[in-house]
Amino acid sequence: MKTVETENKGLKRAYEITIPAKEIEARVDAEVKKVAPNVRMPGFRPGKVPPNLIRKMHGEALQADALNNSVQDAVQKTIADNKLRPALQPEVALADGYEHGKDAVITVSLEALPDIKAPKVDGIKLERLTVEPDEKAVTERVEQIASSQKSWKDAAKTKKADKGDLVVMDFVGKVDGEAFDGGTGEGMEVELGSGRLIPGFEDQLEGVKTGDEKTLNVTFPDDYPAENLKSKPATFDVKVTAVKTETKTKIDDDFAKNMGLKDLDQLKDLVRDQAAQELNGLTRTHMKRKLLDQLAGAHDFDVPPSMVEAEYQNIMNQLRHEASHEDDAEAALKEIEADADDYKAIAERRVRLGLLLSEIGQANGVEITQQEMNRLMAQAAQQYQPEQQQQFFKYIQENPMAAAQLRAPLYEEKVVDFLFEKADIKDKKVTREQLEAAIEAEDDAEAEKAKAPAKKKAPAKKAAPAKKEAAKKAPAKKAAEKKPAAKKEPAKKAPAKKPAAKKAPAKKKAPAKAK
Known part of the structure; x- marks a missing residue:
């Protein structure tokens, strides 16, 4: 040869x-x-x-x-x-x-990957910003949960329904005098002013009382999902069986029990624990950013252009996807494309830090165990159809590059944990607002550092998708809510074109076996 x-x-x-x-x-x-x-x-x-x-x-x-x-x-x-x-x-x-x-x-x-001199892992100094769970915030969160679970009581039979009231009714919908499929129901509940039904339906229920019978005249919207009803005038014969008014939910043990918990104290403990986990995530995010800043400042080496280009495309695809859901998608996309050079610099910084962390991990024996790898594969396989999951496992096992990509995020976190253990860390108590402000400042600082020397001033709050860990606020999960059994409803308003409720993405096909 x-x-x-x-x-x-x-x-x-x-x-x-x-x-x-x-x-x-x-x-x-x-x-x-x-x-x-x-x-x-x-x-x-x-x-x-x-x-x-x-x-x-x-x-x-x-x-x-x-x-x-x-x-x-x-x-x-x-x-x-x-x-x-x-x-x-x-x-x-x-x-x-x-x-x-x-x-x-x-x-x-x-x-080729660059030759990186053995990075020094000693002498790193970090500040850990810690926040104690705020009991006031816990109380406010419990109140939010209570307010989201509206309670209703029957109003007097002479009470005229107004916006914010709940009308319970039976109905029959007709087009050209004939009842249509899906247009008949009993015990339907609708909160007036919610905008849940087609235009004009809820407005015509204002002023009705228990026992009233009324014919509503409406027109189906042009974008209504059912083809046979689009733009058609229709009538709904309704009989009001009850008018209800909202009552303030009492926050007590019974309230917690209705959500499947033991008592109010258990609900507060769950909210408190969740708040603590969220705050710990924010603390780690800030400390990791500071660690990466120190590493980036102490090491400079060439990085493979192909890796930078791949990371850049990932960033741009993510931003374009997000921009497509903005009110003015075209303007948002133009702004992103105008800052393309800035995002290329951020991609280069990401790749350099990734290679550096990988080198540190290999030099210090950081590994992903087989058990951890099996867990990663099992989690990733969930995005595929059941019959394709075995094919996915085989693909990962036979393709080292694919396995490395799957392993990379967890490996990075393990290297970061290793460096945290080596670092000299001093704790500092702050408020949540101060911690979030510090993270926001790091976002902007990272973008500026990556772009240096900058050719232009960074746009206001253009925080690039800069390897944020859990920077976003994760709302506390609601305790399980008891919902009434689903009832047949009169024609609902066609969904807005703006994707308020996104359709679940179709499960992916397993990757074809590499030839």
Whole structure:
């Protein structure tokens, strides 16, 4: 095998490799001997089929396998001989004009990971901003939960329904005088002013009393989901069976029990624990940002352009997706594209920090256990259909690059934990507002550092998607709410075009097996 280096610039490497025809033929011969005992052919005893007939029957497949194996071995040998660590999968191409029986010439191009001097992990000093759960905030959160669970009581029969009241009714919907499918129901509850039903329906219920019967005249919207009802005028004959007014929910043990808890103290404990977890997440986010700042400031080295480009595309795709849901999507997209250079710089910083953390982890024995890897695969497999999950597991097991991508986020957190253990950390008590302000300032500072030297002033609060951990506030989860049984409702208002309630994404197909 003959190898010639054709490019050596920065982290880019390219080679031209010539694989002798005799080497490929030797592999074909070896494969013929390997399969011969299992080849069956009329007129020959098992295992006695002549090699030339085996070649005639399976020669094309054997030749392809031999060439493919020769190429793989040649690439791996070139990488090993030159002590390279490819950043991504090398690009391999067979030269045009290859014919069986001739030497095979292939070109290999790749980007190598940089050589990083052993990073120092001692002497790191960090400040840990801590926040004690605020009992006032716990009380407010419990009150929010209570306010979200409205209670109703029957009003006097003479009470005229007004906005904010609950009207209970039976109804029959008609188009052209004929009842239509889905337009009839009993015991329907609608809160006036909620805007849940088609335009005009709730407005015409204002002023009704228990026992009233009324015919409502409405027109279905042009974008109504049911094709047979779009833009059609309709009537609804309704009979009001009750008018109810909202009552303030009393926060006591019974309130907690209605949500499946033991008592009010248990509800408060759950809210308090959740607040503590959220605050701990914010504390870690801030401290991790400070750690990464120190690492980035102390190390500078070239990073593979292909890795930067991949990270940049991830950032831009995320931002474009978010912009597409803004009120003025076109303006939001233009703003993002105008700052594309800034995001490219942020991508480079991310890649550099990722490589640095990986180097620290390898140098200090940080590992992902098989049990942790199995858990990662099980979690990732949930996004696929059940019948495709086994295919996903096989794909990860057979593709080191895919396994590395799946492992990377957890590995980074384990390296960060290792560095926290090494660091000199001083605690400082702050308020939640101060902690959130510090994180916000870090967002802006990271964007500025990544863009330096900046060509223009950063847009106000343009906090790039800068490896935020749990920077967003996670609302405390509500305790399980008891909901009334679903009832058939009159025609609902067509969903707004703005995706208020997103459709669940279809589960992905398992990746095709790499060839």
